[in-house]
Amino acid sequence: MDNTRTSDTFSQLSQEKILKIMNMVKNKEVSIEGALHLAQKEVYAEKDPQDLLTGSQFNFIIYKYKHYRWQKRILQLDFNTRIVFNIEKGIIKKQFPFSQVKGCEDAERRRFSIMFHGRQDYELEAVSLDDKRKIIYLLSRVIQSNSYKRPAESCSGGPAECDVIHEGLLDLQQSTSTSTKWVKCLAQLREGELALYCLGLGHRGQPAAPATATVPLLAGNVGVSGDSGCSTFSLHTRDHHYLFRIPFTVLNTRPEAAGRLQSEWVSLLERHCQPGSGASLPQEGSQGCSSPEADYEEFIVPLNEQKEVTPHLGGSSASSSLSKPAVPPAKAAEGEAAPAAAAAAAALPPPTGRAEVPPAPPALPQPCSLSPAAKRTKAFHWDVVPCDKIQKSVWGSCDPCKRKIDVCRLCEQFQIQDTAVLLGSEPSVNQHILLDRKVAHNFNIFLKSFRIKPSELKEKLYIIHEESGGLTDEQITALRRYLPTPKDAERYLSFKGSCSELHMVDQFMLEMCKIPQLGQWLDLLLSVRELPESIRDLEPVCAFQLIIQKIQASKQLQSSQKFVAVLEYILAMGNHLNEKAGKELAKGFRLSSLAKLPLLRGKERTFTLLHALVEQILLHEPELATFPQELTEFEAVPDASMKGLSAEVDVLKKELENIIQGRRLIKPKASKATPQESQFCKELKDLIQKYEGDLSQLSKRCDEMKKLYSNVLVKFGEAPDLDSQELFGWISSFIREFRKACAEVTP
16 A cells, blocks of 8 residues: 555645544444545535535546447536536537536446436446546535525434535445445435445555446335344445445444344335425426517406506516417417407407518608507516626616607507407347346447457557557547456456357457456557547637637627617617616617517517517618627627637646556657657657647647637626637627528518
8 A cells, every 4th residue: 555645645634534534444334445445435514515526627528329329429517507518519409507417327338327306317338437437526516505405304323514414334235247246335325315425446456546427316216125133224326236244343343233224225215205305306398388488478468457457467577478379379370269359359459450471661750640659568587787897898888768769660660559368278058158138249249340369469459550450449439448347357357268168249348358468458549549639629629710719700790889879778678668668778788689579569460579670770770780790700600619629728728638647657668668669759759749730739729718708708898607609609690690580670
């Protein structure tokens, strides 16, 4: 054992925890190796609440199983925004709030699963066991932090710190096709989960980091059973079965306590798996059927009945819209027209004609017969900029009053109609195989297309490039997936028979066990292969197009005066409508509101607030309609985001660092190096030097991009964590819709 590492670990613990662990060793509850693992776990736990869960962002290369193949992605755990991101080539594919993470489960080798509330589980594979441990550990902290936000429940006798309800040492059964083994672990019961920290898993005297597994305790998905008169009990989930027993040290020293400890664990687990023990889960999709336009469709009652009905409707259009039928307005009208026609004929005013094509902008409209003050208009439900961001943003100097608006025309287009409420409602079976049956079956399928003999495998590892006769990327990836576990290595290296007697699966596995540091070797080869491809994916598209395009887009937003003038028009029109609707005025709105302009419809269903904006601009300042010419970079904004691009660059740096560390690890001594090994190391050194320069330039571009974008966020009063994929997407979509509206309004 490394004495320096041991002393460093224990020096970070309190005296109370050191004594607790030492007593476990003294009572023979854990081995010395297990005590070190337990100390490491305690160190991680103490650092976690402040240092890890706030202000941190973690990027990992993972492989996601989709469409019957493994796809390379980046898994980002962002503790600033409390969101899990799934990123591919700089594009944010999916994002999940931390509150949606239900649990995570460990699986064989580098695989693991993430469970979400209301969504399909993610089956993932890490690039290394160390990455897998880190990801599972971080996810367990996410799940634990979710429990902090639930309403507090009384837990008599439970420790206050870390929300641990009950903890203790247990033996966990780990089974293979040929053997069964009990592994000691520290079990911690928290609200909604059981965390397992396996101890003493070091192989051949090499200490391992604490292996972590988190079992979500969800009612209906978990069962608990205990054997009466025995020291074992089991916990079974949808996909896994866990068998525990009270450690033999307790049975030998305190046999009378074994039954009590078993009953205590079973009772606590059953209690925390009961319905209602956790917070109720929101049902996804409960409001997902309604159209976005429904936010602007309000129930309107006759003026003579408005006073009596308003209290029952809740007094807000937002709450009223929730009680509407969850069908698009057009379909609802078709389905209800026939049965409702007779009943509504007397109550409804004569139908209003609907134009098929929006009218052309008129000359100055005639004065309205009704005073604007007597009209009630629809409200524009925009997203308001917080007051603390107004002063430093463009909204602080914005003057919407200088923008002329045809108020009468606007009120006429969006006044509320007095209408009645309409309610709507395999290996060979004859030959024994040493490997686990399921793994052997999948490995055998791969070997059928692997045209290499077991004795040739080591020689292939010395060839870097595929065109020089090396392994293909797919072969390297597959071999990494079937790396022998420490148990496999122990079983195969103890085999004394003839290699020819073994099944082909076992022959390959035995050869893999004989190659030292095979996992690191394969990781190194795959990183060397993927790094050029990753840089090629980013270099022409990212460094010279994507990143530069983001830089240019940010500069155009900073300098465009016409775009700011258009925003002033929108602010003036929205404030006028909201004033007539009885809502508060705003000093500025978030750019997400641009997407809502086409959703607010006027009296004519084909006429929206965006059409009204185009009319007002063409009527008073037609030169502003050319503002898209100042924002040319937004005409074809790609999906890639600055957050995704930054994560890609960060991961590339880590990959290059892994290659450098791998080279140090396998570099032979000069006196013992074969010509083949020397050539391999020389080629590797040349590649490292080349990509270090490329990544340096890429990093500088990323820093410039992020600095310019942060200035854009300040200018428009946006949140500092808003991703460019959203902001630039809103502006790009607004430009397209504005041009479309111009074509429809202009005769």
